[in-house]
Amino acid sequence: MNDITDTAPSDELSESLSRAIGERYLTYALSTIMHRALPDARDGLKPVHRRILYAMRELRLSSNGGFRKSAKISGDVMGNYHPHGDAAIYDAMARLAQDFNVRYPLVDGQGNFGNIDGDNPAASRYTEARMTAVAEALLEGLNEDAVDFRENYDGTLTEPVVLPAAFPNLLANGSSGIAVGMATNIPPHNIEELCNACLHLIKSPNARDETLLEHVPGPDFPTGGVLVEPRENILEAYRTGRGSFRLRCRWEVEELGRGQWQVVVTEIPYQVQKSKLIEKIAEIIQTKKIPILGDVRDESADDVRLVLEPKSKNVSPDVLMNMLYRHSDLEVRFSLNMNVLIDGLTPKVCSLREVLQAFLAHRREVLLRRSRYRLDKIDHRLEVLEGYIVAFLNLDRVIEIIRTEDEPKPVMMAEFDLTDVQTEAILNMRLRSLRRLEEMELKREHEALLLERAGLEDLLASEELQWQRIAEQLRETRRQFGRTYEGGARRTTFAEAGVVEEVPLEAMIDREPVTVVCSQMGWIRAMKGHIALDQEFKFKDGDGPRFAFHAETTDRLLVFGTNGRFYTVSASTLPGGRGMGEPLRLMVDLPNEAEIVDLFTHEAGRRLLVASSAGDGFIVPEVDVLAQTRTGRQVLNVRGDTVAKVCHPVSGDHVAVVGENRKVLVFPIDELPEMGRGKGVRLQKYKDGGLSDLTTFTLTEGLSWKDPAGRTRTQTELEEWTGKRAGAGRMAPRGFPRDNRFN
Missing domain, CATH: 1.10.268.10 (Topoisomerase, domain 3)
Structure with missing residues (x-):
C-alpha cells in the first residue's frame, strides 16, 4: 500500500474554500447593509418601504381615492418588486400605518392595524389601505424623470432607485435596523422644524450645529412624552451622530378630595408597549419595590389613561413618579445612531447637518x-x-x-x-x-x-x-x-430631569408598629402592633418559636445565614399575622442547606461582630451588610464544614469567647480588625471542637450571663480568663450555663 504524503491538493482546497466563504459572506453582508437594514439618506426609506409606496402608486391608491385590500397590495409588491415573504411585506406596510410608531404615517389603514398595547394587526385579507398625503409628497415628480429607475428582480418591470421626497423623511419618521456589523436607530422629528433647518442651511451652508439646534431642538415622538436630556447632550448627539435621549411619560395629578389624589399618565414613552408597561408596574406593586404604590388601572380608550393610586398621601406625587422612573419604562433611553446610506451606496454615521445636506443635494438633483x-x-x-x-x-x-x-x-x-x-x-x-x-x-x-x-x-x-x-x-x-396639518404640531416637549434622590423607606410608607415572629423552620410573619413577646404564638405542627421582637413597618430586617451571607428584608413586605406566615426562603435566596443564624432589625451606625464555627471572625459596619437584591451580600467567608455561627452587635470594650470545650477567653475588642468581607482573624484556639458563643461587654461592668433559673449572674473578676486574642482560654466560671451560651 502506498503512503500518501503530498498535502498540496488539500491545502489548495482549504484556501479556495476559505476564499469562497469569505466572498459569499461579504456579498451577503453588502446585500443586508444596502438592501435591507440601512435607510437611504435622500428619501429615508429602505427598499421594502419604497416598493410598497411605488406599488400603491401604480394601483392608483391616492389619499383621496378608494381603499384596496392589503393582501392585493402586498401581493403586488411581492410579485413585481420585492421577492420576499408576503408576511414581511405586510408587517412593513402595517407599521407605516401605525400612528403610534410612525410620526407621519405613509399608509392610511382601514381595519385593525395593531395598537399601542402590542397587539398584532389583523390578517392582510381583512384590512384595506391607501396612501396618505405625506406619502404622495414623497412620490411627487416620479413621472417627470425626477429620479433614476432600474429593472426589477426579473427584468420585466422598472422601479425607482430612490423617491423624490419633498421633505427629509429620514429624520421626520426616523428609522431603525440591524445589518451585518452595523446598525441604525434614528428617532422621528417634526417636519416644520426640519424645513426650517433646511431653509437655514440654504442661506448658510456652513451653519454651526448649535444654530441648527435652535431650529431642531430635539426628536418629536409620535407618542409625545417629555424629553429630559440636557441641551448639551442633544447637541453632542446631533454633532457626532451618536448619543441617547432620556424620554419620560407625561402625567398629571387628579385631586380626589379630602387630601386624596391619584396620578394619571396620559402619554407613555415611544416604543413602549402599554400592556407590558402595566404588567411591569403590577409586578412592582406585588413585590412591594415601591411600597407607596397601591394600584394601577388602565382606563384607556382611544387615548392613553393609566391611573396610579398611592397607598399613602404622605408622599408627594413627584417622589412616587421618580421611583417609577427608576423601576419601570415610564422613563426610557432612546439611542441615536445616525448610520445611513449616502447616495444609496456608502454607509456612514452622519451628523444632523450632513443628513440635511444630503437631502438638500438630492432635492437640487430632483429639481434639475x-x-x-x-x-x-x-x-x-x-x-x-x-x-x-x-x-x-x-x-x-x-x-x-x-x-x-x-x-x-x-x-x-x-x-x-x-x-x-x-x-x-x-x-x-x-x-x-x-x-x-x-x-x-x-x-x-x-x-x-x-x-x-x-x-x-x-x-x-x-x-x-x-x-x-x-x-x-x-x-x-x-x-x-406644519402645525396646521392634523397631528403636525410638536408632541414631545422639553423639561429638566431634576435630581432623582434616593427616597428613604420611611418616607414612602406609613410608620406602624409590628411584632415580627419567625419559627424554627423559617416561617415569618408580622403581627400588627407591639404584642407581648412572652405570650404563646401559633405555629405549624412540628414547628416552634425561634425569633420574636418588636419593629416598625419602616424597618429593614437583617437575616444572617450559616453560609456567611446577610439578606435584607423590608418589614413592610412581610405577610400579615392572621396565618402562619410564609417561608423566609421565598423572600430571599437562602440555600436549602443553609440555616438562619440570626434575625434582627437594622440600626444605622451600629457595628456587628461575626464569627464562624472555626473560631475566626471580625467586625463589620452594619451599613456594609445591607443587600439590595434577593441574593444577599457575602460577608463572612466559610469553607468546607465551617459555617457562620455568631452575629453579635458590638458594645463595650472587650470580647468574651467560649468554645465547645467550655473554655472562656476575654480580650480587648481593639484586637479585632474592621472589614467589609473576609475570613477574619482567629478569636480562640481549639484542639477539639470549635466556637460555641461570644459576646461583647464593658470590662469595668463585668461579664454577665443567665443561669439555668433565668437569673442574671455577673463575674467582675476576670483576670484569670483575660489574655491575648487567639489564646486557648480557661475553663468557664462556676455557674456558667451548660449550653455554653451567654444569653
Whole structure:
C-alpha cells in the first residue's frame, strides 16, 4: 500500500474554500447593509418601504381615492418588486400605518392595524389601505424623470432607485435596523422644524450645529412624552451622530378630595408597549419595590389613561413618579445612531447637518432633472404649436393638399418647410380645432411656453435661482404639513430631569408598629402592633418559636445565614399575622442547606461582630451588610464544614469567647480588625471542637450571663480568663450555663 504524503491538493482546497466563504459572506453582508437594514439618506426609506409606496402608486391608491385590500397590495409588491415573504411585506406596510410608531404615517389603514398595547394587526385579507398625503409628497415628480429607475428582480418591470421626497423623511419618521456589523436607530422629528433647518442651511451652508439646534431642538415622538436630556447632550448627539435621549411619560395629578389624589399618565414613552408597561408596574406593586404604590388601572380608550393610586398621601406625587422612573419604562433611553446610506451606496454615521445636506443635494438633483424634463416637453410642444400656426395661416392650401394628394405628408413638409412631428400633428388635428378662436389660443399658449422656457433656462443656469426654488418648495411643504396639518404640531416637549434622590423607606410608607415572629423552620410573619413577646404564638405542627421582637413597618430586617451571607428584608413586605406566615426562603435566596443564624432589625451606625464555627471572625459596619437584591451580600467567608455561627452587635470594650470545650477567653475588642468581607482573624484556639458563643461587654461592668433559673449572674473578676486574642482560654466560671451560651 502506498503512503500518501503530498498535502498540496488539500491545502489548495482549504484556501479556495476559505476564499469562497469569505466572498459569499461579504456579498451577503453588502446585500443586508444596502438592501435591507440601512435607510437611504435622500428619501429615508429602505427598499421594502419604497416598493410598497411605488406599488400603491401604480394601483392608483391616492389619499383621496378608494381603499384596496392589503393582501392585493402586498401581493403586488411581492410579485413585481420585492421577492420576499408576503408576511414581511405586510408587517412593513402595517407599521407605516401605525400612528403610534410612525410620526407621519405613509399608509392610511382601514381595519385593525395593531395598537399601542402590542397587539398584532389583523390578517392582510381583512384590512384595506391607501396612501396618505405625506406619502404622495414623497412620490411627487416620479413621472417627470425626477429620479433614476432600474429593472426589477426579473427584468420585466422598472422601479425607482430612490423617491423624490419633498421633505427629509429620514429624520421626520426616523428609522431603525440591524445589518451585518452595523446598525441604525434614528428617532422621528417634526417636519416644520426640519424645513426650517433646511431653509437655514440654504442661506448658510456652513451653519454651526448649535444654530441648527435652535431650529431642531430635539426628536418629536409620535407618542409625545417629555424629553429630559440636557441641551448639551442633544447637541453632542446631533454633532457626532451618536448619543441617547432620556424620554419620560407625561402625567398629571387628579385631586380626589379630602387630601386624596391619584396620578394619571396620559402619554407613555415611544416604543413602549402599554400592556407590558402595566404588567411591569403590577409586578412592582406585588413585590412591594415601591411600597407607596397601591394600584394601577388602565382606563384607556382611544387615548392613553393609566391611573396610579398611592397607598399613602404622605408622599408627594413627584417622589412616587421618580421611583417609577427608576423601576419601570415610564422613563426610557432612546439611542441615536445616525448610520445611513449616502447616495444609496456608502454607509456612514452622519451628523444632523450632513443628513440635511444630503437631502438638500438630492432635492437640487430632483429639481434639475424635473426642469430638464419640462424643458424637453416645452420644446416638443413649441414645435407642434409652430406647425399649427403655419397650418392656420395656410389653411385652404393645407385642406387642398389633404383632399387631393395620396401622400399629403411629404408634400406638406416640402411646401411649408415642416418637420415630421409638425406634419403628423397637423394631420391628426380635429376639424373642430379649425376655429378662429383656436388660432388665438395657440398663439397665447406659444407665448406662455416661451416665457416658461426662458425661466427654466435661467433656472438651470443659476445655482442661486435653484436654491430659491428649493426654498419655495420647502415653504410649501412646511405650510402643508406644519402645525396646521392634523397631528403636525410638536408632541414631545422639553423639561429638566431634576435630581432623582434616593427616597428613604420611611418616607414612602406609613410608620406602624409590628411584632415580627419567625419559627424554627423559617416561617415569618408580622403581627400588627407591639404584642407581648412572652405570650404563646401559633405555629405549624412540628414547628416552634425561634425569633420574636418588636419593629416598625419602616424597618429593614437583617437575616444572617450559616453560609456567611446577610439578606435584607423590608418589614413592610412581610405577610400579615392572621396565618402562619410564609417561608423566609421565598423572600430571599437562602440555600436549602443553609440555616438562619440570626434575625434582627437594622440600626444605622451600629457595628456587628461575626464569627464562624472555626473560631475566626471580625467586625463589620452594619451599613456594609445591607443587600439590595434577593441574593444577599457575602460577608463572612466559610469553607468546607465551617459555617457562620455568631452575629453579635458590638458594645463595650472587650470580647468574651467560649468554645465547645467550655473554655472562656476575654480580650480587648481593639484586637479585632474592621472589614467589609473576609475570613477574619482567629478569636480562640481549639484542639477539639470549635466556637460555641461570644459576646461583647464593658470590662469595668463585668461579664454577665443567665443561669439555668433565668437569673442574671455577673463575674467582675476576670483576670484569670483575660489574655491575648487567639489564646486557648480557661475553663468557664462556676455557674456558667451548660449550653455554653451567654444569653
